[in-house]
Amino acid sequence: MNTNDDRPFEDSIRPDDLPGEGTVPPEDVRKDEAVPGVLPGTLPVEPGEPVLGDESGRGEGVGEAKEVEGLSQGQIVWRRFVRHKGAMAGLGVLLAIALFSFSAMGIGPIRGWWQYSDNALATHPMINNGAPTITLPTWLGGTAATLSFGDHPFGQDNIGTDNFAAVMKGVQTSLLVMLVLGLTALIVGVVVGALSGYYRGKLDTGLMRVTDLVITLPVIVLGAVLGKLLSAAPDKFGWSIETRIAVDAAMPLLLGILLGLVLWPSLARLVRAEFLGLREREFVDSARVAGASDWRIITKHILPNAVGVIIVNTTLLMSSAVVLETALSFLGFGISAPNVSLGNLISINQGAFQTRPWLFWWPGLFIILIALSVNFIGDGLRDAFDPRTKRIPSKREMDKALARIQSESATAEVGAR
Numbered sequence: 001m002n003t004n005d006d007r008p009f010e011d012s013i014r015p016d017d018l019p020g021e022g023t024v025p026p027e028d029v030r031k032d033e034a035v036p037g038v039l040p041g042t043l044p045v046e047p048g049e050p051v052l053g054d055e056s057g058r059g060e061g062v063g064e065a066k067e068v069e070g071l072s073q074g075q076i077v078w079r080r081f082v083r084h085k086g087a088m089a090g091l092g093v094l095l096a097i098a099l100f101s102f103s104a105m106g107i108g109p110i111r112g113w114w115q116y117s118d119n120a121l122a123t124h125p126m127i128n129n130g131a132p133t134i135t136l137p138t139w140l141g142g143t144a145a146t147l148s149f150g151d152h153p154f155g156q157d158n159i160g161t162d163n164f165a166a167v168m169k170g171v172q173t174s175l176l177v178m179l180v181l182g183l184t185a186l187i188v189g190v191v192v193g194a195l196s197g198y199y200r201g202k203l204d205t206g207l208m209r210v211t212d213l214v215i216t217l218p219v220i221v222l223g224a225v226l227g228k229l230l231s232a233a234p235d236k237f238g239w240s241i242e243t244r245i246a247v248d249a250a251m252p253l254l255l256g257i258l259l260g261l262v263l264w265p266s267l268a269r270l271v272r273a274e275f276l277g278l279r280e281r282e283f284v285d286s287a288r289v290a291g292a293s294d295w296r297i298i299t300k301h302i303l304p305n306a307v308g309v310i311i312v313n314t315t316l317l318m319s320s321a322v323v324l325e326t327a328l329s330f331l332g333f334g335i336s337a338p339n340v341s342l343g344n345l346i347s348i349n350q351g352a353f354q355t356r357p358w359l360f361w362w363p364g365l366f367i368i369l370i371a372l373s374v375n376f377i378g379d380g381l382r383d384a385f386d387p388r389t390k391r392i393p394s395k396r397e398m399d400k401a402l403a404r405i406q407s408e409s410a411t412a413e414v415g416a417r
Contacts, residue, residue, distance in 0.1 A: 077308075080384035087380020090373035097369060101171040104164075115151075116162045120169035120340050123160040130156040132163075132358050155358045157349060167362045170342040173335055174370060177256040177325045182318035184260025189267030190310060194298055196268070197275025208272070211265045219262055223324060224333035226258040231336060251339050259324060267313050274306040308385030315378035322371045342367050 071079070081087055105120065106112035116122060127133060133150025154163035196207040230251070234244045247254070278284065279302060287301050328334030329343030336344065342363040349359035 077384045081380050084380035084383055086376040087383075090376030090380070093369055094373040094377070097171060097366065097373075098175055101168045101175070105168045105172060114165060114168070116165040120165040121161055121338065122165075124152070124156065124162060126156060126160050127151055130158070130160075130356055154362045155356060157356070157359055158352065163345075163359055163362060166340050166345055167342070167366060169340040170345050170363060171366050171370070173252045173339060173341045174322055174325060174367070176252045177259070177335075177341075178318045178321045178370075178374070180253055180256025181260040181263065181321040181325075182314050184257050185264040185267055185317055186310070186314045188261065189264040189314075190271055190303075192264070193268040193271025194275055194303065197272035198279055198294070198298055198302065200276075204272075207268075211268050214262065215265045217262075219324065220327060222262050223259055223328050224331060226262070227255060227328050227333040230254055230258065231333075248338055251335060252341075255325070255328075255334060256321075259321060263317055263321065263324075267310070267317060270309050270313055271306060274309050275302055278302045278305055308381075312378055312382045312385060315374060315381055319371050319374035319378060322367065322374065326367055 102112070104112045104114040105117045111117055116124070127150075130152075132153055132155040133148075134153035135148040135150065149164075152162050152164060154167055156163060192207050192211065196204040233239070234247055239247070275298075284297060284301055287297050292301070325334055325341065326343035326346070329336075329341040330347045332347065334343060335341035345363040346360060349356070349363075353360050
């Protein structure tokens with residue numbers, strides 16, 4: 001008797017045994033009748049076993065697709081962002097710090113509510129040997145009925161300067177440098193990365209070599225050199241008194257621009273990578289065939305699809321800018337008098353750490369809060385723009401979901417009977 005045991009496994013299978021065109025599925029799979037708890041065209045499952053892909057979102061991506069159905073891309077990103085607890089906490093803290101500092105010290109000609117907002121470095125009579133006059137309420141472990149600031153809530157230095165006014169002014173300076181640096185790095189990085197990624201060729205090679213050159217330079221050293229040159233420019237070029245005053249007033253703005261011209265290469269590399277991938281997509285080819293110019297393709301078709309990477313990395317870059325400006329000011333190469341910065345305050349008061357530690361604590365606290373808040377916002381934006389990042393549910397949430405699925409399956413089984 002001829003058996004097919006010696007033939008390979010592939011040869012022992014007849015074409016009729018394989019599902020394909022013209023084949024008839026089994027009778028139980030071909031039924032279209034609605035079975036409780038079973039999707040049409042699928043095999044029944046055991047009671048209590050999760051059904052993948054149903055309307056309750058048990059299948060991978062199905063629940064999320066139902067949830068965002070009918071929403072635009074901006075609305076989807078916003079919903080994901082507001083659900084990120086860390087990002088919301090960081091945004092709230094950052095807005096509170098900005099509102100508190102600008103309302104206390106004012107903006108430009110607008111005077112703030114703090115009594116010493118006219119001059120943050122003015123000296124005052126020493127009170128309580130320079131110790132902080134802030135008093136906490138009893139429910140926070142203090143001795144007063146309500147929160148009381150007093151005349152100098154953050155204390156005074158050895159010459160009587162109000163530390164609260166100086167710290168609030170330093171917060172304003174740090175926020176201004178952070179925003180200007182981020183905007184400068186955003187403009188330069190996006191332009192260089194977009195041109196390099198879209199046109200490629202010799203232009204790409206030239207721009208990337210310049211980018212590699214800037215990356216190889218130590219940021220702290222280059223920033224210190226630029227900051228020192230900026231501070232020494234009035235004396236070197238013999239500027240007038242009016243010009244010196246204008247330059248001193250614009251020192252945070254100029255420092256932010258100079259540091260932004262140093263920190264753009266990382267963003268340019270990421271934008272270039274995005275453009276290299278997006279320029280080969282079908283919608284770009286369609287726009288090119290329709291006669292769209294390069295400027296329109298870059299700004300209207302490719303750039304909006306790369307905005308996620310740009311926003312996230314710009315936010316994280318602004319976080320590092322706070323620490324960089326603090327380090328430069330601490331070393332004496334950044335913001336200097338008559339301007340005030342948090343790093344400059346730490347540098348001035350480092351000798352009083354043993355006798356008046358509050359002069360060191362408050363600037364350091366606000367530096368940490370600003371840097372962490374911007375980092376948390378960046379993490380939230382990254383998770384919102386990237387649909388591949390999903391939050392891992394806790395064990396309690398998994399147990400509740402499993403109990404709900406089992407209850408629904410039991411109800412469906414009872415209804416089927």
